[in-house]
Amino acid sequence: MRIVVDLNRCQGYAQCVFLAPEVFQLSGAEALTYEPNPDDARRLQVQRAAAACPVQAILIDRLNGAERSVTS
Amino acid sequence: MTMPATVAELVRTFKANGRIVIVGASLAGLRAAEALREEGFHGSLTIIGDEPYEPYDRPPLSKQVLKGWVPADHTKLPRLRELDAQWRLGVAATGLDRATRQVRLADGEQVPYDRLLIATGTRARQWPNRTEAALEGVYTLRSRDDAARLQQALVARPARVLIIGAGFIGSEMASVCRELDIPVTVAERGSAPLVGALGGVIGKIATEMQRDHGVDLRCGVGVSSLEGDAGGHVRRARLSDGSTVEADVVVASLGSIRNVEWLEGSGLAAGFWGVGCDAGGRAFDINGVVTDTVYVAGDVARAPHVLYEYQFLAMEHWDNAVFGAEIAAHNMVNLEPDYYPHLLLPGFWSGQFGVNIKSVGVPPFGDEIVFTQGSVKERRFAAAYGRRGRIVAAVTFDHGRWLEYYARLIEQSAPFPPPPPGWDRPDDMNPIPADFPEPGVPTAIPDVVLTGHDPNERRAEFRPRRR
Numbered sequence: 001m002r003i004v005v006d007l008n009r010c011q012g013y014a015q016c017v018f019l020a021p022e023v024f025q026l027s028g029a030e031a032l033t034y035e036p037n038p039d040d041a042r043r044l045q046v047q048r049a050a051a052a053c054p055v056q057a058i059l060i061d062r063l064n065g066a067e068r069s070v071t072s
Numbered sequence: 073m074t075m076p077a078t079v080a081e082l083v084r085t086f087k088a089n090g091r092i093v094i095v096g097a098s099l100a101g102l103r104a105a106e107a108l109r110e111e112g113f114h115g116s117l118t119i120i121g122d123e124p125y126e127p128y129d130r131p132p133l134s135k136q137v138l139k140g141w142v143p144a145d146h147t148k149l150p151r152l153r154e155l156d157a158q159w160r161l162g163v164a165a166t167g168l169d170r171a172t173r174q175v176r177l178a179d180g181e182q183v184p185y186d187r188l189l190i191a192t193g194t195r196a197r198q199w200p201n202r203t204e205a206a207l208e209g210v211y212t213l214r215s216r217d218d219a220a221r222l223q224q225a226l227v228a229r230p231a232r233v234l235i236i237g238a239g240f241i242g243s244e245m246a247s248v249c250r251e252l253d254i255p256v257t258v259a260e261r262g263s264a265p266l267v268g269a270l271g272g273v274i275g276k277i278a279t280e281m282q283r284d285h286g287v288d289l290r291c292g293v294g295v296s297s298l299e300g301d302a303g304g305h306v307r308r309a310r311l312s313d314g315s316t317v318e319a320d321v322v323v324a325s326l327g328s329i330r331n332v333e334w335l336e337g338s339g340l341a342a343g344f345w346g347v348g349c350d351a352g353g354r355a356f357d358i359n360g361v362v363t364d365t366v367y368v369a370g371d372v373a374r375a376p377h378v379l380y381e382y383q384f385l386a387m388e389h390w391d392n393a394v395f396g397a398e399i400a401a402h403n404m405v406n407l408e409p410d411y412y413p414h415l416l417l418p419g420f421w422s423g424q425f426g427v428n429i430k431s432v433g434v435p436p437f438g439d440e441i442v443f444t445q446g447s448v449k450e451r452r453f454a455a456a457y458g459r460r461g462r463i464v465a466a467v468t469f470d471h472g473r474w475l476e477y478y479a480r481l482i483e484q485s486a487p488f489p490p491p492p493p494g495w496d497r498p499d500d501m502n503p504i505p506a507d508f509p510e511p512g513v514p515t516a517i518p519d520v521v522l523t524g525h526d527p528n529e530r531r532a533e534f535r536p537r538r539r
Contacts, residue, residue, distance in 0.1 A: 002151070004150055006390075007390070008420070008421060010421075011473045027135075027423055028426030028427055028470065029428070030471075031421075031426065033132075033136045033141070034136070035141070035142050036146055036149075037142075037145075037148055060150060061151050061152070063153075
């Protein structure tokens with residue numbers, strides 16, 4: 001799955017870190033780092049983290065992994 | 073037929089049958105494509121990108137990717153909706169013919185458009201000496217491939233990494249090296265890290281932060297040359313103060329170059345600072361006349377900003393790409409009076425040495441700074457930048473929750489120094505000079521730049537006066 005965190009919006013409340021510690025980590029007191037393409041098995045965990053974010057900074061892909069193939 | 077009916081009919085027809093081409097398949101290009109479909113655009117949509125990859129996010133590259141936690145190919149951007157687009161990836165746009173409305177591709181193909189979005193962004197400035205830049209072990213960092221290569225180099229535990237340039241990316245890379253316990257030297261031509269973006273007062277704090285974490289930071293020096301061994305691998309750098317640094321990995325972090333070369337001859341106001349456009353993303357031609365068919369978004373755009381004396385502002389910021397793309401997309405499929413303005417207060421973040429640095433506004437527009445909250449000693453504080461009695465920007469170190477407060481003040485051009493929000497006040501709240509480098513002093517170019525008022529490259533042909 002794919003996520004992106006709007007780090008302009010993120011204020012380091014760290015709810016996501018508690019709910020999905022393998023995906024979200026704090027570096028220091030406030031700087032969030034995360035795995036942008038976590039394993040699909042973590043989808044529910046990540047969705048809970050996104051829902052719990054007080055500033056709604058976590059964006060999850062809405063195609064459920066069924067994205068169209070990209071041709072070049 | 074009444075005029076409003078005509079406009080509505082034009083918009084309806086275009087949304088059904090128009091042809092839109094987006095050049096640039098990164099954050100701005102993707103979000104523009106999604107926004108176009110959200111706006112009800114059902115015509116043909118083509119996205120052209122020079123990299124062979126679908127859109128990915130760049131900020132993680134200098135942080136979690138370099139550190140080795142996240143693989144470089146794990147930064148693909150989430151898709152917010154189906155696009156039904158033609159993707160032309162791995163092929164660069166090489167020319168634009170506005171008369172015939174065609175984009176020329178590197179493989180010779182011509183792609184016709186009714187509306188064009190330019191979102192070609194920037195690329196890393198390479199080490200200027202080509203022979204030295206070609207040495208093994210010399211890197212830059214902008215793309216996913218760059219990040220993968222550099223990360224591999226760090227896995228091999230180099231004896232020392234030399235980073236040339238202490239802007240945000242350079243400083244973030246130095247931070248990662250220290251987290252990995254790799255010795256690192258940072259050479260910065262300016263007086264301090266981040267000095268171009270945040271000024272000397274904050275630069276001094278950034279200096280202490282780097283040195284506390286064991287970075288061998290050398291300011292006020294340039295790198296004169298890089299030297300390789302017999303095998304063509306970089307081994308040492310000679311600095312302008314006569315000293316040398318032994319390093320087997322060298323990263324040139326010299327800022328970015330806007331990708332505008334493909335627009336040469338197109339008659340657009342494209343130049344060093346990007347492509348001039350109005351606040352709705354509509355591109356200017358070289359005469360300063362706004363076009364109706366060509367739009368610009370993201371790092372490559374520069375548009376007048378109401379808060380900063382209508383100077384053209386160039387922003388290499390993540391949310392500028394997102395919001396600029398959405399506004400351009402809306403305006404591409406609408407007509408006056410339904411245009412939206414892209415009125416964004418610039419903002420960015422940088423995680424380094426365990427500290428979250430965030431900023432709003434345009435710090436270099438200010439000439440004074442005042443600490444308003446927290447403690448510099450503990451490296452958690454808020455500070456505001458002022459100019460002529462008005463607040464124009466703010467920066468926080470591990471104090472991001474307060475940034476909104478300052479953002480609102482900046483949007484209102486509130487007085488400087490601003491009233492602090494009420495608690496946690498530092499002892500000294502007197503404004504002091506922000507200490508930005510004089511224009512012309514070589515240092516990293518900040519990633520938000522006021523570029524003046526001139527939208528074109530002085531290639532306009534002036535019309536003779538009538539007698």
